Amino acid sequence: MTLQLRVPRFSSSLNPEPVSALRIGIAGLGTVGSGVLRLLDQQRALLALRAGRPIEIVAVSARTRAKQRDFNLSSITWCDDPVSLASNPEVDVVVELIGGEDGPARLLVEKALHNGKSVVTANKALLARHGTALALLAEAKQVTLAYEASVCGGIPIVKGLREGLAANCISELHGILNGTCNYILTQMRDTGRGFDEVLSEAQALGYAESDPSFDIDGIDTAHKLAILTSLAFGSEVDLASVHIEGIRHIGALDIAYADELGYAIKLLGISRRLDDGIEQRVHPCMVPKYAAIAAADGVYNAIVAQGNFVEKVNFVGRGAGSGPTASAVVADLIDIARGCRVPTFGVPATELLKARPSPIEHRFGAYYLRLMVVDRPGVIADVAAVLRDQQVSLESVLQRLRAPGDNVPVVLTTHETHEARMTAAVEQIGALEAVVEAPRVIRIEQF
Amino acid sequence: MTLQLRVPRFSSSLNPEPVSALRIGIAGLGTVGSGVLRLLDQQRALLALRAGRPIEIVAVSARTRAKQRDFNLSSITWCDDPVSLASNPEVDVVVELIGGEDGPARLLVEKALHNGKSVVTANKALLARHGTALALLAEAKQVTLAYEASVCGGIPIVKGLREGLAANCISELHGILNGTCNYILTQMRDTGRGFDEVLSEAQALGYAESDPSFDIDGIDTAHKLAILTSLAFGSEVDLASVHIEGIRHIGALDIAYADELGYAIKLLGISRRLDDGIEQRVHPCMVPKYAAIAAADGVYNAIVAQGNFVEKVNFVGRGAGSGPTASAVVADLIDIARGCRVPTFGVPATELLKARPSPIEHRFGAYYLRLMVVDRPGVIADVAAVLRDQQVSLESVLQRLRAPGDNVPVVLTTHETHEARMTAAVEQIGALEAVVEAPRVIRIEQF
Numbered sequence: 090m091t092l093q094l095r096v097p098r099f100s101s102s103l104n105p106e107p108v109s110a111l112r113i114g115i116a117g118l119g120t121v122g123s124g125v126l127r128l129l130d131q132q133r134a135l136l137a138l139r140a141g142r143p144i145e146i147v148a149v150s151a152r153t154r155a156k157q158r159d160f161n162l163s164s165i166t167w168c169d170d171p172v173s174l175a176s177n178p179e180v181d182v183v184v185e186l187i188g189g190e191d192g193p194a195r196l197l198v199e200k201a202l203h204n205g206k207s208v209v210t211a212n213k214a215l216l217a218r219h220g221t222a223l224a225l226l227a228e229a230k231q232v233t234l235a236y237e238a239s240v241c242g243g244i245p246i247v248k249g250l251r252e253g254l255a256a257n258c259i260s261e262l263h264g265i266l267n268g269t270c271n272y273i274l275t276q277m278r279d280t281g282r283g284f285d286e287v288l289s290e291a292q293a294l295g296y297a298e299s300d301p302s303f304d305i306d307g308i309d310t311a312h313k314l315a316i317l318t319s320l321a322f323g324s325e326v327d328l329a330s331v332h333i334e335g336i337r338h339i340g341a342l343d344i345a346y347a348d349e350l351g352y353a354i355k356l357l358g359i360s361r362r363l364d365d366g367i368e369q370r371v372h373p374c375m376v377p378k379y380a381a382i383a384a385a386d387g388v389y390n391a392i393v394a395q396g397n398f399v400e401k402v403n404f405v406g407r408g409a410g411s412g413p414t415a416s417a418v419v420a421d422l423i424d425i426a427r428g429c430r431v432p433t434f435g436v437p438a439t440e441l442l443k444a445r446p447s448p449i450e451h452r453f454g455a456y457y458l459r460l461m462v463v464d465r466p467g468v469i470a471d472v473a474a475v476l477r478d479q480q481v482s483l484e485s486v487l488q489r490l491r492a493p494g495d496n497v498p499v500v501l502t503t504h505e506t507h508e509a510r511m512t513a514a515v516e517q518i519g520a521l522e523a524v525v526e527a528p529r530v531i532r533i534e535q536f
Numbered sequence: 537m538t539l540q541l542r543v544p545r546f547s548s549s550l551n552p553e554p555v556s557a558l559r560i561g562i563a564g565l566g567t568v569g570s571g572v573l574r575l576l577d578q579q580r581a582l583l584a585l586r587a588g589r590p591i592e593i594v595a596v597s598a599r600t601r602a603k604q605r606d607f608n609l610s611s612i613t614w615c616d617d618p619v620s621l622a623s624n625p626e627v628d629v630v631v632e633l634i635g636g637e638d639g640p641a642r643l644l645v646e647k648a649l650h651n652g653k654s655v656v657t658a659n660k661a662l663l664a665r666h667g668t669a670l671a672l673l674a675e676a677k678q679v680t681l682a683y684e685a686s687v688c689g690g691i692p693i694v695k696g697l698r699e700g701l702a703a704n705c706i707s708e709l710h711g712i713l714n715g716t717c718n719y720i721l722t723q724m725r726d727t728g729r730g731f732d733e734v735l736s737e738a739q740a741l742g743y744a745e746s747d748p749s750f751d752i753d754g755i756d757t758a759h760k761l762a763i764l765t766s767l768a769f770g771s772e773v774d775l776a777s778v779h780i781e782g783i784r785h786i787g788a789l790d791i792a793y794a795d796e797l798g799y800a801i802k803l804l805g806i807s808r809r810l811d812d813g814i815e816q817r818v819h820p821c822m823v824p825k826y827a828a829i830a831a832a833d834g835v836y837n838a839i840v841a842q843g844n845f846v847e848k849v850n851f852v853g854r855g856a857g858s859g860p861t862a863s864a865v866v867a868d869l870i871d872i873a874r875g876c877r878v879p880t881f882g883v884p885a886t887e888l889l890k891a892r893p894s895p896i897e898h899r900f901g902a903y904y905l906r907l908m909v910v911d912r913p914g915v916i917a918d919v920a921a922v923l924r925d926q927q928v929s930l931e932s933v934l935q936r937l938r939a940p941g942d943n944v945p946v947v948l949t950t951h952e953t954h955e956a957r958m959t960a961a962v963e964q965i966g967a968l969e970a971v972v973e974a975p976r977v978i979r980i981e982q983f
């Protein structure tokens with residue numbers, strides 16, 4: 090019964106005819122592009138077996154041709170204009186590693202799809218801004234738009250959601266989607282140091298950009314969340330509806346109090362399918378130390394998805410870096426080489442839902458509130474009265490230091506309440522004469 | 537540039553012609569089979585969008601037709617003989633949920649593949665025993681043999697390794713692959729109770745079989761490990777080379793000592809690509825409490841894979857149960873409906889390596905050793921002398937209780953050494969007159 094057929098080494102066993110190489114053109118030879126070149130060169134034979142055919146780089150484009158590089162590009166066509174790859178008849182698949190939501194990256198991707206070429210990209214900004222339109226274009230042209238590398242390169246989460254969990258209605262997902270923020274928060278916890286000091290160190294080590302706002306203000310996380318939301322819920326990519334807060338306002342004191350209360354502080358992207366629409370939010374959260382999501386520290390990323398049949402699944406891995414991102418790009422190329430084509434966001438782009446966004450004001454959950462107050466009798470009573478008037482119920486109050494007449498921190502946690510009530514309460518509390526700094530609020534999530 | 541094409545609802549957007557339903561025949565209507573029926577019924581419309589076509593059950597087979605079931609089978613052909621599904625011209629894909637490494641399950645799968653039908657199975661024993669032969673058959677016939685449900689149903693690990701990490705050389709993987717064992721070990725830790733008591737409770741709760749040996753003796757874990765090893769390393773499935781130990785000898789005392797030493801005890805499947813071949817082993821391990829793998833408790837499973845580009849990736853989810861396993865079966869059906877076909881074990885079956893097994897005697901690592909000894913002077917000196925003679929270096933010795941003349945436990949941990957040396961030392965230690973019980977040995981893994 091078991092047939093021992095030998096097939097020629099570089100023909101697909103799924104197709105008895107020998108097949109030709111998959112010819113790719115790469116735009117962008119930075120960290121990720123270099124990683125892709127290294128990977129394709131280093132495990133050429135293994136990849137040909139897995140892809141059923143060799144993967145060959147036929148053309149590249151990057152900003153500077155003269156730059157010293159680790160690999161020999163002499164046999165590969167050099168293109169000064171990356172967009173020309175889209176019209177190159179030698180190129181089957183365009184790999185876009187330029188970055189940026191518009192400009193040459195967008196032009197290249199649109200033109201390549203329009204010309205019937207599949208595209209592999211690591212560009213989260215592009216997908217988050219133009220994902221629905223690009224998916225419509227790719228599917229109309231019957232080609233693939235693949236983007237595993239755009240979200241947590243080291244975690245095969247796009248494939249995991251789109252195919253691995255395809256049998257499920259996903260109700261919720263949450264993730265640590267930015268390694269820079271997770272590194273900073275982990276270092277703050279482990280060293281007790283403040284945000285600015287740890288950020289400077291992360292910049293010196295190359296873990297944070299010289300202009301870090303894209304990461305630490307939550308924008309990068311929002312891009313990734315918008316993509317994952319679309320995959321999970323079959324909805325149009327809707328970056329504009331993501332509520333975004335970063336980690337700049339997290340202090341060493343907050344990390345210490347969180348630890349004392351049994352929580353870790355993580356910058357999360359959360360999306361949920363609720364009765365009133367789809368909720369998407371990015372902000373620092375206090376999560377129980379024993380929650381699955383809290384297990385990812387340092388530069389690791391993690392994503393937890395909740396499906397109606399599979400229940401909870403947790404994926405953890407490196408979020409970025411040359412190797413992990415190259416791994417994701419090449420996995421997409423292997424799918425294309427094999428002829429595996431699935432809709433860009435799991436369901437046909439024409440069927441993506443135009444979902445109503447559920448605004449952050451509708452959030453229902455617990456809160457951590459840190460105040461800097463003048464240490465004198467009656468202050469906590471005033472704060473508690475404001476919360477009572479907003480029907481916010483206190484869970485705990487911590488005041489450790491005594492410094493009569495001076496400023497001391499007071500920490501409160503609430504039971505579950507509505508964001509709108511909390512926002513109103515915090516505004517009134519901030520206006521109290523004894524409250525000497527803007528109150529710090531961190532949402533508590535009990536996953 | 538963005539084309540707003542409307543396509544008919546149940547035609548694939550990837551193929552402008554309307555496509556016909558994928559017609560499946562299911563053999564076995566136990567826990568998993570019922571879950572598959574429920575899932576296909578409950579989210580019919582979503583699945584048709586994701587699969588590009590409806591998935592229709594046209595025939596079923598189970599042991600007892602008369603049994604009361606939650607779903608209406610009146611419109612579905614009933615087959616008394618499951619193997620007849622393999623010849624039914626109405627059936628495109630056979631779903632084998634009978635179980636067992638031989639008998640009707642094997643007959644059905646072989647015949648279906650032989651007849652050019654794709655097969656989806658949850659049968660780990662079948663794959664672990666006959667995986668290579670079945671893969672060769674499937675690929676010769678150009679059909680799919682899909683088995684996501686056979687390994688940790690709630691974790692899309694087959695897809696993760698075969699496609700998600702396809703660009704990597706995998707060097708090592710380790711996993712908690714059996715929910716029953718993980719539940720028992722977690723309960724022992726959380727309650728301080730002994731193995732037998734916790735096992736009885738697990739049986740009463742339905743978490744363990746009335747004959748639990750398949751789970752607690754590590755056989756189920758070995759089946760799953762053999763499949764994952766083949767996927768990870770592109771080698772023929774080699775169950776016979778898996779070193780297997782179960783958890784029967786783990787005592788409450790061991791759990792307590794592990795905790796004190798900073799470890800958790802987990803039954804792991806481990807496979808590694810070493811210089812002398814591929815190592816596959818199943819046995820209880822002490823792992824640092826902070827290791828990624830230690831995060832999965834209770835009935836959760838976890839798998840950590842190490843790739844040369846992606847580095848470490850950790851997948852955590854439910855290992856078994858009706859819903860998670862049905863989710864895996866239906867994900868495979870969606871792939872087949874879409875026409876996505878990849879080699880069974882990632883590379884063509886004809887190219888799978890006949891890898892040399894690296895025997896357990898070659899393991900190099902640390903050990904935990906628990907002895908029950910007569911509490912009198914000189915005993916630890918005798919034990920230490922044996923270890924010294926075998927060149928095994930001690931890391932720590934714990935003796936808490938004092939009971940002169942009576943029996944007390946002594947716990948030792950070693951530095952890294954060779955398994956063969958440790959085995960020789962333990963044999964000599966067990967023969968010492970003051971050692972009154974067989975020594976308990978647990979391997980320590982620093983992941």
